[in-house]
Structure formats: C-alpha cells, structure tokens
Amino acid sequence: MDAMNDTPRDERAIREYAEGFASNLVAAGMARMPARVFAALLVTDGGSLTAAELAETLQASPAAISGAVRYLTQVDMIRRDREPGSRRDVFRLYDDIWDSLLRRRDAILRMWAANLREGAAIVGAGSPAGKRMSDSAEYFEFVHRELPGVLDAWARHKEDRAKKGLDAAQ
Numbered sequence: 378m379d380a381m382n383d384t385p386r387d388e389r390a391i392r393e394y395a396e397g398f399a400s401n402l403v404a405a406g407m408a409r410m411p412a413r414v415f416a417a418l419l420v421t422d423g424g425s426l427t428a429a430e431l432a433e434t435l436q437a438s439p440a441a442i443s444g445a446v447r448y449l450t451q452v453d454m455i456r457r458d459r460e461p462g463s464r465r466d467v468f469r470l471y472d473d474i475w476d477s478l479l480r481r482r483d484a485i486l487r488m489w490a491a492n493l494r495e496g497a498a499i500v501g502a503g504s505p506a507g508k509r510m511s512d513s514a515e516y517f518e519f520v521h522r523e524l525p526g527v528l529d530a531w532a533r534h535k536e537d538r539a540k541k542g543l544d545a546a547q
Contacts, residue, residue: 395420410437410445415454418470425458425469453481473535476528483521490517 395416402412417434418424426434431442446468449455454474458467471477493514497507538544 391420408445408448410435410441411448411454413437414442414445414468415449415470418455418468419474425467427465427467429465431468454478476531479524479528483524486517486521486524490514490521493517 396413398419399409399412399416402415403409407415413435414431417431418426428439428442428446431437431446432439435442446455446457449468450457453471455468455470458469459465460467491514493510497510497514500506500510502508502511
C-alpha cells in the first residue's frame with residue numbers, strides 16, 4: 378500500500394521502472410550498481426533503506442552495496458544516517474535531491490572553468506586546443522551564472538504550488 382493514499386503499489390512495475398531509471402543513469406555515465414541503488418532509494422516511499430534492505434531488494438552482494446553507497450555518498454547523491462537507538466546505517470536521499478545536487482555542483486563548475494582557463498593559457502589561447510578549452514570555460518562560467526536563477530525560479534514555483542495545495546503529481 379502507498380502510505381499517502383492507501384492504494385496498492387504494483388511492486389513488479391515499480392521494480393521494472395527502477396531498473397529502467399537505473400539504465401538511464403548508466404547511459405549517462407554512472408556505474409551500474411550505484412545507479413541501481415539510487416533508483417531503489419528513489420522509488421521507496423520513505424526514501425531510505427539499510428544496506429541489508431538494499432542487498433535484498435536488488436539481489437546484490439553486501440560488497441556490491443557497500444561500494445555503491447560509498448560512491449553515492451562521496452558524490453553527495455545520498456547520505457548515511459543512523460536511526461536513533463540503532464547501530465545500523467540507513468542510506469537516504471536528500472530532500473529535493475535534484476535541486477540539492479545541482480546547488481552542490483556549483484563549486485565544481487567554477488573549478489572546471491578556472492582549470493580550463495589555466496589550460497588554455499598553457500597550450501596557447503590561439504591554438505585549436507586553447508580555443509576549445511576557452512569555449513568550454515566560457516560554457517561553465519555561463520552555467521555558473523545562470524544556474525542560481527533557474528534554481529531560485531524552481532523554488533518559487535514549488536512555493537506557489539504548495540500555496541495552492543498542489544503537489545508535483547497534479
């Protein structure tokens with residue numbers, strides 16, 4: 378049952394969807410097991426599972442789960458928490474995961490732009506490699522400037538929907 382509306386969940390369809398979503402993440406460059414773990418957390422109503430629950434859900438070894446959650450925590454896609462009174466770690470999605478992920482990537486965009494500018498100067502700004510690197514730096518500088526406005530617009534959009542009593546499914 379879905380805790381929000383008491384309708385039965387089609388667990389088979391949910392598993393198939395999660396695997397498809399994981400495949401999309403793999404196609405975008407993520408390793409397979411971290412993609413599967415992320416997708417499993419995404420489709421879980423609570424947004425969190427223990428390592429044992431992930432291993433059971435994904436029919437994967439504890440070692441595979443350990444490596445996947447280590448990677449996902451290192452890249453800030455999930456966080457490790459401990460339930461009060463428990464010694465077991467729980468792996469949890471961040472609230473508003475995509476917004477959080479993009480906001481944390483902002484520093485990386487600045488770093489890449491600076492690194493590319495440095496590289497362009499080293500190889501020669503007028504060379505084909507220097508132009509390619511300068512164009513890349515300009516792209517990251519542009520995204521760095523524009524991204525906060527997009528994310529702020531998203532936050533306003535969510536606030537407006539909440540004020541109207543709407544959720545993303547409506």
